[in-house]
Amino acid sequence: MQIHTQASLKRKVGTIKKQLKQSAREAQHYAQSAQEREQQLAELTNELEKNMSDYAQHEENANLLQGDINSKLYEKQKQQAVLDRKQKLITKYIDLEAERIEPVNVDEMRFEVEKRLMIANGNMKKVVSILTSLQKKFPHLDQVLNRVSQLTDQE
Numbered sequence: 001m002q003i004h005t006q007a008s009l010k011r012k013v014g015t016i017k018k019q020l021k022q023s024a025r026e027a028q029h030y031a032q033s034a035q036e037r038e039q040q041l042a043e044l045t046n047e048l049e050k051n052m053s054d055y056a057q058h059e060e061n062a063n064l065l066q067g068d069i070n071s072k073l074y075e076k077q078k079q080q081a082v083l084d085r086k087q088k089l090i091t092k093y094i095d096l097e098a099e100r101i102e103p104v105n106v107d108e109m110r111f112e113v114e115k116r117l118m119i120a121n122g123n124m125k126k127v128v129s130i131l132t133s134l135q136k137k138f139p140h141l142d143q144v145l146n147r148v149s150q151l152t153d154q155e
Contacts, residue, residue, distance in 0.1 A: 070143075071147075131145055131149050135149075
């Protein structure tokens, strides 16, 4: 066993005090670093939450814009169909005027036209019934099926 003198014990206490002070400085440095990291993490979390909120808002805006685009496309198609029918009718009038086609005898065609109209109306009712059934079965397709339903509306 080693016997310690008072001088050697003082040196040893001094060395231990220096090590203790060094350890305290290191602990303080690590605590400060940990606190800085916690603050950075909190800032990043706040930034992430803000970005997620912004993203959700942008997504909602995109969905609204897509709905508007779809509506405008539907209206464009509808207007194009009306324009096509008008142009076809104008062409028939021009052909009639130029005597390239014979005028239709209304009395002779009345029965055939009424028969076709009744068949078309029956088919239209079937289509409307199918669309209604699909809307009940698939509510997530409601917007699309409503646009298709609008095509069945009489103008």
